[in-house]
Amino acid sequence: MTNENMTKKKPSGVSRRTFIKGTGAVAAAAAVGGIGITAGMPDVVEGAPVDLSNAKTFTSSCAMECLHHNLKGYVVDGKLVKVETGDDTTKACLRGISRTQWVNNPDRPKMPMLRTGEKGEGKWKEISWDEATDLIVTKIKETQSELGNQGITYKGGSGNFGALTGGVAGAFFNYLGGYTPIVGSLCCQAVTSTMTPMLGTRYEDTRDTIQDSNYIIVWGTNPAVTMQSYFSKYQEAMSKGARLITIDPRLSETAAKSDEWITILPGTDTALGLGMLKIIIEEKLYDQGFLLKHTGVPFLVDKATGDQVKAEDNDTSYMVYDQISKSIVPHDQEGISPALRLDGTPIAEQYNTVFELIYNEAKIWTPEKVQEETDVPAGKVVLLAHEYATAKPAMIVQNMGSFQRTEYGSYAVGVQFYLAAFTGNFGKAGGGVCDAGGVGTTIKVKTAIPSPKPQGEFGQIPSPKLGEYILADKPNKIGFMWVLTTSLMTQFPNTAAVKEALKKIPFVVVVDSLMTSTALYADLVLPCTTIFEDTNLLAHNRSHLVQLMEKAVEPPGEAKSDLEIFTMLAKKLGFGEAFDKSPEEFIEICLEGTGITLEQLKQGPVSPMPQPYIPYPDGKFRTPTEKAELFMPAWKSKGFNPVVTYIRPNEFINGDQALAEKYPLMAVQRKTNRTIHSTFGNLPWISESTRSKAQVLIHPDDASARGIKSGDKVVAYNDRGEHHCIANVQAHIKKGIVALENGWWEQQGGSSSYVTNDFVEPLSGGHSNNNTLVQIRKEA
Ligand SMILES: Nc1nc2c(c(=O)[nH]1)N[C@H]1C(S)=C(S)[C@@H](COP(=O)(O)OP(=O)(O)OC[C@H]3O[C@@H](n4cnc5c(=O)[nH]c(N)nc54)[C@H](O)[C@@H]3O)O[C@H]1N2
Ligand SMILES: Nc1nc2c(c(=O)[nH]1)N[C@H]1C(S)=C(S)[C@@H](COP(=O)(O)OP(=O)(O)OC[C@H]3O[C@@H](n4cnc5c(=O)[nH]c(N)nc54)[C@H](O)[C@@H]3O)O[C@H]1N2
């Protein structure tokens, strides 16, 4: 990628670090009411008018797991007084604007806080950084001598995607000699582990061309809320005649704006996808040219071994049956005509094609059988298949959706890619499958501090089983834990076990800028900076921009960045040198080889991506064969079918019957516009403009059967625990299903993760929280 190919974003109206004359920017209070930019109004910040005529401006990025909007912050007398959309193509939301209330939050820890009461009690005393780092060094050394490095673990999450945050933690613990890793993303492990081998990359988003689509299936995701600043593009597509279809058990904000709302039982999306594929194959609605040229479906699979047949001496060449020479030849040989099916050929006895294996799984899913399993009416299955296959270009929006946080969610991810490949929708404006996307597809940003190799053997803790594993000393006893950029007590399933695990671990350090639910269970809380308080680089997978995050204000008290904290500790532990550089020096290292420089970023964000970005242009995938490889050896090696298969979930109304009798309601999760997971939810503007209590959406029939009315305090519960919330009784959800909300704090009544399924999705190691069974009762 050369500099010429990179698009310098248009400069903002006002250059950074210049003094602003005049008013006319966003009135924050007005934005709360959704009014947006109101030129000519006085700037109102936290209820009081503020004179911005002498403000200095800085840019940063809204760096938690959302769209990484470029933000512009106004600083008056050393205080961040206002935040608005910076140099970005879409608008920041109320959460981003509310960052002033995060930065200036009076409840932020200002010094290291050492626990003085019981864990969870919230009793602390402030200590100095010197005392805190000495104590940490002592605890690390004690753990190393008692348990070995296996006794150390750390968990990072989605709180800050800056290049100088999460990656630095990995380097630190590897410099220590290694640790027991907590593996598997609770977000999108099923997407990563399916998409990467199948298509060659992840984070390939189609958001630049949503408006060019003729037909959009929003499948188990809710972009009107979870990708909200792009939603106008869906509406633009609709105004040009596109049909918008939403598949969701709940009348989501997106479903409400769609042409069709198709309800489905959670965890059954694969069966629907296979049913569509059956129709597409049997009615020959598939794009044969695309399949032959751009996918591995003609590759031969040996019936005896179940493996694809590779060409000798070439690991990226697969054997196919050539219909011209009537022989088995490498797929990349010139002048051949590979067969999709082998029936009638002399090799049919010994081989299948990948196409045949896929069809074998799809053909059992008649529309009637799909209806039985998924509750999607048979007629709708037929309609969906016909419309999706014929209304080109057609797009599937997946965006790390809920459907894949289910028991065999990897297959649901796979079937969406099958559908797009069979209909030849990849690589075209308005087509494809929309993942969360970002610059990682186009440039490779280096890690700031390369990790040394860990010494010794380390077992793993699967994220969904975090609590259970630690309580059972699996794979070994844990004596020291470090937590940064994640909230274990709100986001990890089986919260009751997570809480006990945090109590059990002799020393837990939580680094955060607020006293979160997880901080409550720490032995030591280290106060960290937020955006606008330190320098960082945002070049990750949610935005098409590479952004410099500038320091605009001093943090409160003695809060420090994660990088500064690790640097201090590394010095005390004898490996300080690797960590001892300024953020700017590290950023320069990260940018090496990208063609982007720090100087360039000081002028504003840079987009290294072609515009519009179209993943896999001309059907060229990023796999070794440059084809979509729809057969997955990785699934086979785990003992599963290497092509997409429907497996009925266990924690499901038609799964484990004893469990379903005890807990007859299927609870799905939803993300709200209040928060990004657990962040923002404590800020006054958010509570004032939305709600301050968790809700459960429940169908009127299910509610009346339990004597529940809207507004009642209720408890959703199962064997794992209880989630306390307020009933919202409406027919906006399928009967038998309830929707619980993501991200509520312990201090606000507790997270829905107290009840969520902690089953480890076996194909990927991911999260199954949307296959959860509960019962609901009125609070006594
Ligand atoms: N406002 C906001 N935006 C966010 C986030 C946030 O926390 N808040 N988080 C970001 C992150 S990290 C992610 S991963 C994305 C996720 O974004 P989404 O996947 O859109 O988020 P959810 O609200 O969890 O789920 C979307 C819908 O899936 C439905 N659903 C649940 N289970 C199933 C199922 O089995 N099948 C089908 N078909 N539908 C099902 C739910 O009813 C819900 O309406 O959003 C990102 N954007
Ligand atoms: N019940 C339920 N559970 C879920 C989901 C659900 O829908 N329902 N969704 C799942 C999904 S999709 C995801 S992505 C995960 C997300 O789960 P997490 O990654 O745990 O996300 P957050 O809750 O936002 O936690 C981020 C934390 O990082 C802190 N933070 C922010 N900036 C910094 C920083 O610079 N340094 C440090 N040290 N900390 C910082 C924030 O204050 C916050 O406490 O949750 C998963 N869990």
Ligand code: SF4
């Ligand atoms: S929370 Fe998300 S949508 Fe809102 S400003 Fe931040 S990145 Fe943008």
Ligand SMILES: [Mo]
């Ligand atoms: Mo996520």
